[in-house]
Amino acid sequence: MATKVLLVDDEEEFLDVLGERMQVRGMEVKTSASALQALETLEKESFDVIILDLMMPEMDGLEALKLIKQNRPELQVILLTGHGTIEKGVEAMRLGAMDFVEKPADLETLAGKIEKARARKMILVERKVEEEIRDILVRKSW
Amino acid sequence: MPAFPQTAGWGGLKFFGRISASISHELKNALSIVNENAGLLEDLALLADSKGGLDIERVKALSASIGRQVKRADNIIRNMNKFAHTVDFEIKTFDLQEYLELTAAVSARLLAAKSMTLKVIPAGQQVSLTTSPFFLLYLIWHLLDCCSQWPGPEKSLDVSFSRDGGVISICFKGCMTQEPGFMTQVMDGDSQALLTLLGANIAPGTRPHEMEVHIPETPPGV
Numbered sequence: 001m002a003t004k005v006l007l008v009d010d011e012e013e014f015l016d017v018l019g020e021r022m023q024v025r026g027m028e029v030k031t032s033a034s035a036l037q038a039l040e041t042l043e044k045e046s047f048d049v050i051i052l053d054l055m056m057p058e059m060d061g062l063e064a065l066k067l068i069k070q071n072r073p074e075l076q077v078i079l080l081t082g083h084g085t086i087e088k089g090v091e092a093m094r095l096g097a098m099d100f101v102e103k104p105a106d107l108e109t110l111a112g113k114i115e116k117a118r119a120r121k122m123i124l125v126e127r128k129v130e131e132e133i134r135d136i137l138v139r140k141s142w
Numbered sequence: 143m144p145a146f147p148q149t150a151g152w153g154g155l156k157f158f159g160r161i162s163a164s165i166s167h168e169l170k171n172a173l174s175i176v177n178e179n180a181g182l183l184e185d186l187a188l189l190a191d192s193k194g195g196l197d198i199e200r201v202k203a204l205s206a207s208i209g210r211q212v213k214r215a216d217n218i219i220r221n222m223n224k225f226a227h228t229v230d231f232e233i234k235t236f237d238l239q240e241y242l243e244l245t246a247a248v249s250a251r252l253l254a255a256k257s258m259t260l261k262v263i264p265a266g267q268q269v270s271l272t273t274s275p276f277f278l279l280y281l282i283w284h285l286l287d288c289c290s291q292w293p294g295p296e297k298s299l300d301v302s303f304s305r306d307g308g309v310i311s312i313c314f315k316g317c318m319t320q321e322p323g324f325m326t327q328v329m330d331g332d333s334q335a336l337l338t339l340l341g342a343n344i345a346p347g348t349r350p351h352e353m354e355v356h357i358p359e360t361p362p363g364v
Contacts, residue, residue, distance in 0.1 A: 011171050013207055017178040024185050045184030055167060057254045080306035103170045 003118045004046070008038040008064070009053040009080070012079040021107055027114070035064035042068065047075065049120040051110070054081035054088060062091060069096040074124040076117035080105060153332040153346055157280045158229075164251045165222045172215040179211075221247045226278040233361060237270040238310065239264060244280040245282045246301070250308045252283075253299070258316075262284055263302040272360045273340055281336040282312070285328065285344075285355065289317035294326050294351045305359070312355045319346055319353045328353070 005027050009015050015031040022029045030045070032038035035056050042050075050068065056062035065077055076098045083086065089100040098117045129135055183204055190196040224244055242262045253260050269280070282301075289299055299316040318324055328344060337343060342357040 011175060013211075014171070014175045014178060017175065017182050017204075017207070019224040021178060021182050021185060024189075055251075055255070058257050060255070082167040082174070107178075107181055 002026055003114060004028045004030075005114060006030050006032065006038060006041060006045075006047045006050045007056060008032045008035060008050065008056075008061075010034060010056045011053075022111070025107075025111055027111075033061035035061065039067060042072065042075075046088050048121050049112075050075060050077045052077055052079050053125045054079050054092070062088075062095060065092065065095050065097055072127065074121055076121045078110070078113055078117060080110075090108075147243055154277065154280055157283060158163070161225060161248050161283070162222075165218060165225075165248065168218050168251065169215055175211045176208055176215075179208045184189055184255045217247075225279070228279055232274055233272060234275050234276070237273055238271050238312075240270045241275055241279065242303065242312070244284070245286070248346065249283055249286050252287060253290050256293060257297055258285070258290050258293055259298045261300050262299065263300055264304075265303050269303055269305050270359075271357065273357065274361070277336055277339055281340065281342070281355070284331065284333060284336070285314060285353070288324065288327050289314055289339050289353075291327065291363060292318040292321055294318055308359045310357045310359055312357070313347055314353045314355075315347065316351055317350075317353070319351055 003026075005022060007015055007019055007022070008031070009018075010033055012033055014034065019029045019031050027067055030041060030047070032041055036059055038050070038052070051063045052064060056064075061079055061081070065079065068075055068077060071102070077096070078096050078101060078122050079089075079092045080101050081105060082103045098120065099113050101113065103132070106132045170338050183201065186196060186200060186204075221244060225248055228241075239262065246262050250260065286299070293299075294316045296316055299314060301312065301314055303310060303312045305311075325344075325346075333344075338358055339361075341361050342355055344350065345354050345356065347354050
């Protein structure tokens with residue numbers, strides 16, 4: 001099954017071209033031109049990985065990351081940014097980002113990180129399912 | 143011109159740093175698009191090798207996109223260069239509209255982060271001013287920063303200017319100037335030092351959501 005990626009950036013030309021290149025590499029890609037639009041999309045659809053720009057109008061990437069992790073902790077987020085400061089990177093990781101990539105990004109490196117993120121999400125989902133089954137078994141105690 | 147206090151000097155350096163960081167971010171965005179376009183051209187070339195054909199219209203579109211981004215980056219660098227040269231002279235005679243447009247260009251990201259747009263309204267005649275270009279930009283940027291935190295209902299900001307006698311007025315329209323905390327924030331930080339240095343003052347505008355800065359055409363003591 002193709003890795004499902006949500007790409008979020010306020011630069012629409014960037015979204016179009018990177019999205020197309022990721023699709024060529026077999027990924028299923030959806031794009032959002034703002035963090036708010038991305039949060040709406042996440043209400044309706046599920047993704048393996050979210051690639052999130054750090055600096056966007058209205059709501060920046062760190063704020064969006066906080067909300068995503070609050071609602072869907074299993075979702076894996078990779079932050080993409082033109083601001084390569086260590087402080088921002090540390091802040092992003094503290095808030096639960098899986099990785100932090102500086103623009104312009106090398107697509108092969110990014111694709112590698114996306115695959116790692118997908119694998120991590122699958123482990124988290126499997127663990128969650130196991131816990132739910134265990135919980136049911138304990139509660140029902142057949 | 144009075145000596146500039148040390149604290150405002152440090153604030154000025156911080157302002158210079160913030161603008162430089164914002165410019166570098168903009169440049170990285172343009173470079174990223176060029177990078178992705180180059181990558182897609184490479185992908186298309188590889189696909190053409192295996193499929194035996196190249197979509198010429200697609201290649202033309204990618205080339206146009208690269209051209210647009212190069213032009214965008216060139217404008218950013220031109221503004222960065224002009225901004226860097228504002229510290230060349232303590233005092234200089236310059237065209238106010240040109241420097242207001244420069245401030246608008248280097249502050250665009252700051253305002254966009256708050257979903258605000260900014261327009262510089264031409265005066266209809268050339269308005270020249272003799273003062274410190276760097277510290278005038280610093281003052282205007284500080285006021286734009288305040289306006290972005292107190293946006294008016296339209297979320298758009300108009301900056302106009304005029305000359306009356308020996309005084310230049312710069313009017314900011316579109317922020318909640320009547321809110322009690324607004325003027326406190328405006329006068330915060332280096333404002334007082336900047337106003338003293340430039341011989342300027344800030345007053346509420348004649349209409350709601352307006353604020354005016356009055357600056358002498360030539361600075362005090364010159």
